[in-house]
Amino acid sequence: MIIKQLNIGIIGLGTVGTGVIETLEQKTKILKKKYNLNINILGISAKNKNKKRGFNIKKYNWYDNPLDIIEIPNINIIVELIGGSSGLALKIAKKTLTKKKHLITANKALLAVYGKQLSKTAKKNDVNICYEAAVAGAIPIINILENRMLSENITNICGILNGTCNYILSKMDEENLNFETALKNAQNEGFAESNPFDDISGNDSAYKLVILTNLIFSSNFKIKDVYIEGITRVSNIDLEMANKLGYKILLLGISNIKNKVIQLRVHPCLVSQSSLLAKVKNELNAVITDGDMSGKNFFIGKGAGKKPTAASIISDIISFDNSKKRKLSNTMEKEATFKKANMLERKGKFYLRMAVLDKPGVLADITSYFKKKKISISSMFQLENKISGYVQLIFVTHNILEKQLILTIKKIEKIDKVKTKVNLIRIENNL
Template sequence: MAEALRVGIAGLGTVGASVVRVLHDKAAELARQCGRAIEVVAVSARDPRRERGIDLGTASWFDDPVKLAQADGIDVFVELIGGDEGPARACVKAALEAGRHVVTANKALLAKHGVALAEIAEKKGVLLNYEAAVAGGIPVIKTMREAMAGNSISRVFGILNGTCNYILTRMEAEGLSFEDCLKDAQRLGYAEADPTFDIEGNDTAHKLSILTSLAFGTKIAADSIYLEGISNITQADIRAAGELGYRIKLLGVAQRTDSGIEQRVHPTMVPTASVIAQVNGVTNAVAIETDILGELLLSGPGAGGNATASAVIGDIADIAKSRPGFQHGPVFGRPAKELVPYKKAQMRAHAGGYFIRLTVHDRIGVFAAIAKRMAENDISLESIVQHADGLGAAQQKTVILVTHETTEQAVRKAVDNVTRDGHLTSKPQVIRIERAG
């Protein structure tokens, strides 16, 4: 059997502790699968005295993760610190420059510095593996980077944030408000004390930007993603979606168009009967549309210590199975220097139409005025429904419109005009409808 693979781990939080525990408990099985043992020989974390419930054995302790990354006694550096700058970036860069393989779960780091780090890895002939950075335990990176050779991808989309999916699932199933579901998610540990990064779509955007690079061979462009979170979703939207045969999900969508690559993160109505609509709770799902394979859907646990640790250990095992002289594949499916600049797609027709919810004053002429504004912007309506919301002087109505295929620009202009006309009593809601998936 070959010499043991020596692993150094920086970050011993929930995921890091799970990785150490599984590597210890599954040592014999992993050795048989990989043809060599995998040993944790060094670790680094902020508090050496904290009780983590794991056996670190004879592993060396490093106060400085950069020193650990550069240590001669390791073959693989595992970064589980988090963050797109600071120690995480410094130690990953140091490890690659020192000729060490790197495994990371850090989507924020990759979204900001992934291409530059990939160039170092490829120059040094080492691996930069990041399966755990996108969709937790779902092997979507390996699938896109290795198993889909020869396929041309036209579209990749999915549910990439378990916190948002959990909240939307509870809102529909139990009729709870967004605020109540968020509080419960925080109590259960599904949402952070400051949940902004998750609920406003940033986490999904980071993951989507990585998938976009893998799918289309572009440089990562996380800052070029249209971004909209779920904090404005109400029970009125949930109920209206159900009545129309849809379910609301926060989707990340990337697709190739004639004018460039379109990337967007936003609440989306999907048909209740579709596969993606059946993905509930903290589960993630990624759909990939290709010319040869057709559509592939991967679904599974998207977060949590064990799910993320499983992906990290899979990446470590891949390195353990490689041998000296083996030519490693490029980090993002093609050489980093050949990744093309991201070209943002022009505003285009959105297949599937839009859901528009307007809360308006209940007075004569409002309904006709709304229809007129839609017609002025060449928006064809599939359906329009009114609901009374109140009584007396403050009486108002909710108007639900579903459009045929149109453009984002046309919808926003029409809604802005309705707003300026003074007909609305609250902020309008616009949600895209995806027919497929």
């Protein structure tokens, strides 16, 4: 029996790169037996050769310049695990494809920004880009979508796409930790980056949402097309109030299509406690797809970390088959044109919290604006305890056009007895 030889180079030996090498070392025999496959690591590279790693770098050929690995003549695949939406990661990706080598990457930022350009280069050079690890860590959502799209139209996709934010919101909710402590714990546990900006700002979820959307709709949306709100405005009071109202607060990425108009949004949402998504805790990720044949499907799994992410990279390596074109290349070429929905035109229910002076008439002033704009309120209550000397008022609206509500909020914020900006969180029913 002929053993298939796959010659790979690994650039980036941090959390994921180390996980890939450690796993390949542990599973060499199984891979040979199960898949008739030898995976040979012909070159490795990172920034600092002297850094202590979880494996012995002396067993491999080290390259000071990562770009030199791509020049190794019999190399088939380059695995890019450096990160970053441009710079070296982009150089590696471009050179890999133009040298007619296949690219495997976990780099969602790069794909969300340069996905189309890279897919054109891949197609021109008849090579593939695999990126299972770039979205939702261990959940094989890219593979599932690629296969499922052969038989049905996916019309909606929605998910918890950032484990750090889900961990922070879970800990704030269940252990009553404040945001800063929950974030610090996430960093100590290794879920959050030392610079967590992309996580908590919602950008990381938006990268993944763009990748999923462009895959399922054959579109070419960019980060700028996504409405993005992070989790920094969600407070412990909001989580407590959400519980009282029968909801959980989650950061969701949502993409859906109606009449060739696509809504792309990442923001905190109130989701019914009875929904499956509300049960997804801590660093877990989840994705719900909605197809015209199968209806709703729900996928859950570890969204990040050394082993879960390495598992997706290795599944890309072992399922590598030169004759199979990946969708990143396929879909972009027959790019479909869609309109991007305007958030202000979206109808929905909303949770509103505002801090006001404890003075007679304040409630009447606020509700008079709701009345004027025909915004009907399904529940309203006042927190027993004041915070920083102010009374906290909570309102939940019935369905309303977002534009109408935003205009009303602007008026309410001008009332002198209203002391903070109104904290608005969208309510997502039907999940």
